Every structure is written in structure tokens, then in C-alpha cells.
Amino acid sequence: MNLLPMILSMFLILLHRADAQSQHHPPFHSPTPAPAPAPSHVPVSQSIAPHSMIPAFSPGFQEQQHRRGSHNKVLISVAVASAAVGAVLLTLLCFWICHCKRSSKSSKKNQNLHISVEKGIMGMKTVGMKGCAPIIDYKQIEKSTNQFDESNILGEGGFGCVYKARFDDNLVVAVKKLHCQTQNAEREFENEVELLSKIQHPNIIPLLGCSIDGDTRFIVYQLMQNGSLEAQLHGPTRGSALTWNMRMKIALDTARGLEYLHEHCHPPVIHRDMKSSNILLDANFNAKLSDFGLAITDGSQSKKNIKLSGTLGYVAPEYLLDGKLTDKSDVYAFGVVLLELLLGRKPVEKLAPAQCQSIVTWAMPALTDRSKLRNIVDPVIKDTMDVKHLYQVAAVAVLCVQPEPSYRPLITDVLHSLVPLVPIHLGGTLRSSSVSVSD
Template identity: 70%
Template structure:
């Protein structure tokens, strides 16, 4: 693309060169006779012979005059060529300079600049953080209406997430990280580094980031239906999530985890799987998010990694001994599966100084087929095949086993869930489409 800048120079200089060449005067003798011959050659035209007889020396004078004009024309041509070469050389050096600067660009500058946000493709960063779009701060201000409170989609320990509307009504989610929070910078860099390398349908896409002073911003694809936590424990209390949708969400989350554990090179441990970090798009496709705590499998030990996670989801061996493996993610996934099944939060306050874990409360009833239907979320109770309910309960029980070696691999969980999800939702279950009705049919099971 840079070399295209040279085209106007050649277009400009070519007519100039033609003008110089056409300005050369034709010798008078050529209008009367053929081409000028060498001094030793004799004229072959009678008219030339006549001219030579009438005016000896006239031809030699004109040839000398023609040679003088050639020398005069040669000087401007040399000057023009020199100027042209200098311009080309300058443009080439400028191109090399710009290319070198783009490679050495530091994304931690006081305020990142770059992308004029069309479709997040105008500028791509390359370096240790992979390929990530850098978004100018003023574009985020404009898209969020100066981070207006009415645009807040969610809030957590990290800060707030805002709905952003860019040009052409392009919607995205902007997470503003709390600069005063401990480890915020490390988690920001970790998320940008990891998500810039990951592309999977069940992992949320990082569209770009922005650094403005001490504040960090992450821009993601917009997930219109929020998080699993919001759907289950928010104002709707799970009313939008049917049994089949809940199984689809579990299947999608398992696929995302399998990608991290089995397909990433090197494998990754998410370390913060929970219902608030599983997001839902407009079609209730589930995607894993928030990779600030994620680590490379095998690179962690008690000495170099800080104990992190969310109460209720942290595996006991990690909490007590600091032992972190992919089975720690499987435990957290099992807790989310219990949330989808029972509709309760992972930890509930029973008294001012007493809390109860969903695992501790549900475990005795999950293995008792007579009691199991009674603890299922009332929104979906009596809407599923009981055999499927028993299977899901068995999967959850295995995932939350205290001993990591007793827990299945996430690939095994995935294979167990796939037959329970209808084909139209991405599973392998073939079900007849139900006839239109005013509500669920309790006798369908």
C-alpha cells in the first residue's frame, strides 16, 4: 500500500519527461533529406548536393547547433531525475520509519490511540498480546453516553460493565476495571493476553481494549441475555430458562471448558468458573468470560500463585492445600450445574454468622431418587423426563466429589450431557416438537 504513494510522482514526472524529449528541435536538414549521416557518409539526395554546393558549411553548422541544444536539454533532465530519486528515497525511508514505529508501539502508554471504531478492524496490534484492537477513550465515552448510569449492564468486584452503542448501531459491552483494586493491572494484562489468542464459539470474544491514565477498559461482544446468575437469581428467577435451555447452557459451558483443557496449547485452567461468568447471547448460547484469573496448566504451584476464586465454587483441595488442576474447574462447573438444576445460589446465609453451601445441602438428596424431584427448581419441576433428571444429578454429584481423582474429565461430562440436549439446541436428543399449549404439561414425563 505504501508503494502506491509513488504512483503520483511517476504520473507527474512522465509528462515532464515527454515534454523535454518533444522539445528537442529537429534538424532542418531532416525536413529536406533522410536521417543525418555520419560525417564520412556522402549525401544521397540531389537536393542535398545542391545545398552543399550553394552553401558549403551550412549542414555542419546546423549539426553543431543541434548538438549544443542536446547538451542544454541534458542538464534539466539530470536535475529532474536527481530530484525524483531524492523524493522516492525519502518516501522509502519514511515508510521504513513508520513500519519500525508500529512494531515498537507500547500499549501501556498514557493513553492508547489507534482504532477509529468502524468494525474493530481499522488497526490491529501485534506483539506479545497477540492481535487486539486498541480503542480510543473518547470513542468509549461517546458510545456509553459518558458512562451513564442507565447504561450499566452489571457490576462486580472488578468494576462496572456498560452497554455501548458505536457507529452504525454496533453494540458492545465495555468493562471498566477498578484501578484501585489490588491485582487489577495483572488481571487486565492476563485477560488481554489470553483472550487475544482464543477463538471459540463458547468463549466470549474480546473486541478491544483501552488504557486511559490509570483506568483500564475491556470491550467485548454484547451478550443480550446477561449472565446465568442474572437469569437464575435476578428478577425473573429463571422463568426464561426451560429444562432444555438449562441443559443447553450446561453443554455450551462444558464445550468452552473442554477447549481450554484439551485443545489449547498449552492447556488453560479458568480458575473462576461461576454462574456470573457464563454469559448468554440473544439465542441463549452460553459463553465463558472473565479470564483475569486464568493460568496455564502446569505453570502454577503453591509458591507462585495466589489463592483466588469465588466462595462456593472453589474446589476443596485448592482452598485447603493450594492444589490447582483442571479438576478444580470441573468442581466449579458441577456447582453451576446444581444451580441450573435446583435454582439456588451456591452459598446461602442461614443465620447471621452461618452460611450453607449448595453442595453440602443438596448432596444427600441428589442420590435419593425419591427426594430428588422435590429439590428441583419449581420453574422446571415436572417438565423433564425423570431419567434425564437422574442422569444430570449423577453428573453433578461426580463433578463435586471432594477427591479430585473421583471427578470426571470435562470431556466425559460433555459426552454425558450431549444426549440430553435436543438436536435443535446443539445436542443429540431427538424429540418430537410439542404441540402449542398454554403452559407446561405435567404428564409429559
């Protein structure tokens, strides 16, 4: 803001007004009076008046007094004008300082946002914004996946595949490719981008951007080097990389992510598709929730006119039978995941070509019987944990998968139950990891 010309202009205007005022009242110049005739009689009071009183009534004194008055008026006008200019100058200076501070804060904020975006999408060329999510050039998506080569497929979902992509600056990310020929697929894409662009939490997958090409949509995420929990538990390694403590850490991370959705998002968010394949693990096995296409907000009440969605084995009974959806539906699904971690079994297993059995139905009798519990624990972790901790985790799982929603705990209560079972270096409060196999 350039204030100098404005201030000088105002100052000159005020001085001009003061000068005009002084010219409007020029100093008094009276003509020389004619000599008065000598009086024949002088009053006694005048004859005895002191000499000092005479100049007060003389014409010369009056002229001098009038000149002093006019001069004082000029000085007062100049003083008033100077004060006015000073006040204006001070006001403008204050406005200028405030403007500079605001501009500095705004510039700093924009700079920080720019830096944050640059860090998040380093090496990716953006062509616009979709809400708060950067839109990445499709040609870069295609090039980074080597034209969506099959060798880069990380996993498959209901509407498409997830690819490993390598951008410039050696940035490696995961790209979900969605075929949005249907309205449901398009809605899930819009829903996921909108939600993840507003959510930031250590246990929720970060959204880096999205892309659009015809009927195909792309969502770009942070790459999770250890894939999904489902792949770790039920893939070729059969959970061999997951120790008891690591499994408890994954359960704790997952509970923290759900608690953020249920308790700290406004309005609250129900994930609605909580399962082991949507729990991703980074290089250090930190768990992050993903796939928010089916998530809904404000889940404190029963939802109507919502299409029944979810994965068999994880869907809560009340939602499956009556369409009632609350945050307790996510708690039920979390309980199934906890059983997967504990038992190493899939949520639903085939007994015969036309017959399936859920992990809840199969495990419930043994979960409530301590003499049988240790016999159904995943062999990979059997006898590697404090048996008291085993009983506690089993009790939490049993509460989470209760058929009646009101009997299930809040995810916050689950979180508080798990924290003491996880060692400090893995994010819990357990100070010792002693192993006991005795009752």
C-alpha cells in the first residue's frame, strides 16, 4: 500500500485551507485620525489617570492587538491542520500495519498449504482441484502404472484394481482404478474423495489425489508396503510375520482409527465396510483404515433408504436383518477382525459347497470357555502371549460380536481395554511383555 502521495495531498489541502482562512481576515489598518480640537475642559478622572492606562485606549494599541489576534488565528489554523494531518497519518499507519500483518499471515498460510500440497503430491502434475483433493493428470497415472500393467496390481476390489505406481522423483504410490459405469460406483468415488480429503489421522489412509478419464476414476493413496491385514493373515505367509504383540498393535491402531471416525468427526462417520482387507499396513506394520466408498455421516440414528452393503461375515445382524445402521455396526465388524487376529481364520469358511460357517458361530463356544480357548488360537502365536492377556482379548471380542447392539461396547471402551495389552514401544502402555502359559 503506497500511503505517501495520499498523505502529502491531504497535508497540502489542509495548509491551503488554513492560508485561505488567514487571507479572508487581513490585518486591520485604520487611516490616520485627524487631530481632535483641544477640549476646553478636562474631566478630573481623566486628568488624574495614570500614564500606564492611556495606551490601552489608544488607536495604535488596538491595531497591534487586532494584528496579534489575526496572527493567533493563523497559528491555530495551522496547528489544527497539523493535528488533523497527524491523526490521519496515524490512522492510515495503523491500517497499513494491520494490512501488512494480515497479508503476512495469509501469505504464510498459503505458503504452508502450498508446501504441504507439494510434499503430498511431489512428482505428480496436478491439473485442478476436486474439493480439497488435487486432480492429477491422467497421462501421468497411465505412465506411472506402465499402462496399468498386470505386474503392478496390488489387489482387486468390487469396482476395479489397485495398482502400484511410480511417479517422477521416484515417488511410489497406490492407485485405485474404478470403473464407474454405474451410479453406485460414481457415488462411492465421490463419497470417498470427499471424506478422505477432510480427514487426517495417523490410522486412516492419506489421500494424495484423484484423476478422471471418461467413465474411469482413479484415487491415489500413500503406498502401504505390507499390504492388507487380510493378505498377511490369509495369504501365502499365513500370518507368520505377525507376532502376538504386532497383532495387538494392529488391533489398537484400528480401534484408534474407528474412534476418530465415531467420536471426533463432526458429524460422526460410520465406515460401513470394516474388514481385514480394508486395514492396510505400512513398512512398520502401522495399521490404517481404507476404502471409504460406503461410509456415511451422522450415524447416531437408524438409517433408512440406504442400500444394504458390506461384506459377508462382517455385517452386523441388525443391519443385515432390519437395515438398522449405527456406530455399533462398525464395532461388530471390528470384533470379527479381532477374532481373525486371534484365531487366524477367515470370517466365513466353507464347510460344504452350499454351506458356510462364520467365525463368530464357530468360535463362540470356545471363546467363553477358558479350557478350550487356547486350543483354537492361531498356531503361529499359540503359547507366545500372557494367558491373562489372551483371556482379556477374547472377552473384548465376545462383547463386540454380541447379537444385540446395546450389549456391545463403544469403540472408545474397546480402545481403553486394548491399550494396556500393547507394549509401550508399539503405542500402548504395557511395560513388560512377559510370557506365561500357565493358568
